[in-house]
Ligand SMILES: Nc1ncnc2c1ncn2[C@@H]1O[C@H](COP(=O)(O)OP(=O)(O)OP(=O)(O)O)[C@@H](O)[C@H]1O
């Protein structure tokens with residue numbers, strides 16, 4: 001029969017409390033002298049420490065101790081003899097426990113009957129050894145004091161480990177839910193774009209046709225009037241003006257929903273947007289960009305960049321009171337850079353971070369989705385500059 005006696009119940013992931021049978025702390029006695037085991041058992045009989053009784057496990061060599069520690073991750077303290085199979089068998093075992101078994105929680109109390117074999121301070125520090133006792137100190141009070149300190153610190157280590165595990169799980173959950181949120185945003189964007197395209201087409205095909213037909217009918221009516229300068233003719237003329245206005249407005253709405261230029265590429269769409277912005281606001285808007293053929297972007301990416309540009313220009317017109325705006329689109333090697341700067345009165349980024357607005361947040365989310373980065377430089381009175389970089393190689397496999 002093997003002389004090592006240990007319980008089969010194990011804690012898969014040891015918690016901070018006592019874990020042995022019926023809430024006891026497991027203490028492993030490792031010594032090649034049977035007398036030491038007996039004396040220790042006697043000295044510790046009936047003791048309770050930190051809310052738990054003591055469950056003693058016995059090993060008579062470093063090898064046996066190793067087997068027990070492989071099977072049981074919840075041993076709280078080891079009372080370890082230094083000299084067994086060889087002069088430093090105990091110290092070697094400590095190395096295995098800390099490095100191979102990666103058990104940094106178990107507390108280790110070294111015991112030796114040869115005080116001249118005291119381990120070096122570096123060894124004690126490096127292997128995180130809790131205490132060192134000579135076997136002559138094997139008294140009940142001596143063991144109780146030493147074990148109390150060791151078990152308390154074992155419990156604290158386990159508590160820290162459990163808290164760390166909890167934090168890591170929460171962090172993973174956060175990363176997962178952020179990923180999901182980003183995927184949801186991307187999906188919503190795609191659906192919105194499809195809807196916009198659909199509405200733009202409906203407006204063009206249905207409303208556009210009816211308005212054009214109405215305009216032609218009104219013109220025919222004007223030609224058939226017996227009195228071309230009479231009152232009816234005046235009303236008809238106003239009616240034609242109103243129809244022209246409605247046609248113009250419908251075209252503008254269609255363009256803003258989804259500019260036809262976007263089908264030609266990002267640069268064409270940006271040119272249209274810059275022109276439309278300047279015409280609507282009276283603020284000169286300069287665009288510096290490579291020729292359309294030099295940039296090969298798929299429609300989804302081009303649309304995303306177009307929406308970012310659109311939001312940036314909307315912000316300029318709503319908030320900046322700028323006198324001019326500059327848009328730059330550049331390709332530097334693998335990076336596509338988009339920059340929008342204005343000379344308006346800027347803002348305090350710290351203040352804006354507190355606002356519950358979605359424009360800048362939407363820009364950030366869109367860019368992060370494609371693995372890019374956003375930088376917004378703004379200062380009160382010193383204009384605003386928004387810079388976006390997207391790695392083109394990452395964009396190739398996006399849609
Ligand atoms: N070019 C700019 N010049 C000055 N202030 C700006 C500029 N761009 C943004 N801001 C400031 O940053 C704030 C946040 O912008 P953001 O686009 O997120 O929100 P918003 O335009 O107010 O609302 P929305 O959610 O409809 O876009 C703005 O309210 C404004 O104070």
Ligand SMILES: [Mg+2]
Nearest residue numbers: 314315359360
């Ligand atoms: Mg905005």
